[in-house]
Amino acid sequence: MRTDENPSIAVTGSTGHVGGAVAGHLRHAGVPLRLVVRDAGRAPAWVGDVVEASYGQRDAAAAALRGIDVLFMVSASESADRLEQHRTFIDAAADAGVRHVVYTSFLGAAPDATFTLARTHWATEEHLRASPMSWTFLRNSLYLDVFPLFAGQEGVIRGPGGDGRVGAVARADVARAAAAVLNDPGAHEGHTYDLTGPEALTLAEIARVIAQATGRATTYQNETLDEAYASRRPYGAPDWQVEAWVSTYTAIAAGRLDVVTDAVERLTGRPPMSLADVLASA
Template identity: 65%
Template sequence: MRDCLYLDYFEYFAGEDGVIRGPAGDGRVAAVAQTDVARSAAAILKNPGRHANATYTLTGPEALTLTEAAAVITRARGRTVTFHHETIPEAYESRKRWPAPRWQYDAWVSTYTAIAGGELAEVTDDVERLTGRRATSLAELLAASPPAAG
């Protein structure tokens, strides 16, 4: 399985003010739910020989912009969440309020630049092929889980 962005964390991308900030522009991300990753891994472990040398790209069922993701969170949680596009320098500066090593700032910002660059936009049916169940959408995930602690 290749690297993936977890859908479970989208709600936490928003600050206390309800704004998701980052240099993602109108890029799309097909994030996957952690439960879908776990179910996929379990399916592989049940018959590892069948999956030898295979590569899977686990994604959610849709590729959303962060503006669209914010709207889904708003509808699900009843609180306004929006997306604000930052420049890369603004993104580094806004994250300085959290003490972290340089590599961590790079990791945080590069998640957004990967979205902007279309690197996380591919939607696959690998979760469904492995598990027999369609991947979980952001709306479905939020409907099934309690709100994030504010």
């Protein structure tokens, strides 16, 4: 039972993996929702309260959030102006009278984080802390679901990750944890949760699990920094994006993601999924 008396909840990112799953969990629990989306045509058909607004549109976002008490804010898509978008949306939420924001951050968010995108998450957290709203931060590790994609068509995970370990988490578990928080938001104000899977694996171990589960040859190639930048150059991505890609691996090598917590189980009452579980469910 929620400690808040029927709080009104808005969910962003409902056309994506995590936001969509969160919306589904809350619907199943009978929680009234408003979905804030960029394109209403892509919103789940079962939701009647859908409003269009982008993170960077302060007036439109404020209008979309009027009457909302609790906001589930999925971090924006990676972009050069991601932090500016976050700050604008947070200011819009405050303008609209939102009381509590639940934000999807990243494990180890800090101004000097090795993983460059975790620095943006830290700055977003700081903006929320300075706002008049209460907050809850869900700092997830890397997603288990993306490692098969890292292997690509060649079946090779390439990066300067060395023998470092990562306690990656399933997107489904992040969504379940978020839904648990949103179902009782008052109990989680001012809390930060590090969301991880049940074990920390090296990239070589991850490759072996993928190979065993899929029957497709998958290996890990430990690159030097020079090799990592060179292998990503053909994509033509901007410098900030390439730096983010490479720093995903250097953060693993530096031990920054070698973290395993019980937060998922404490929040949801169920242990988190392993990589083998994720691959089996897929």
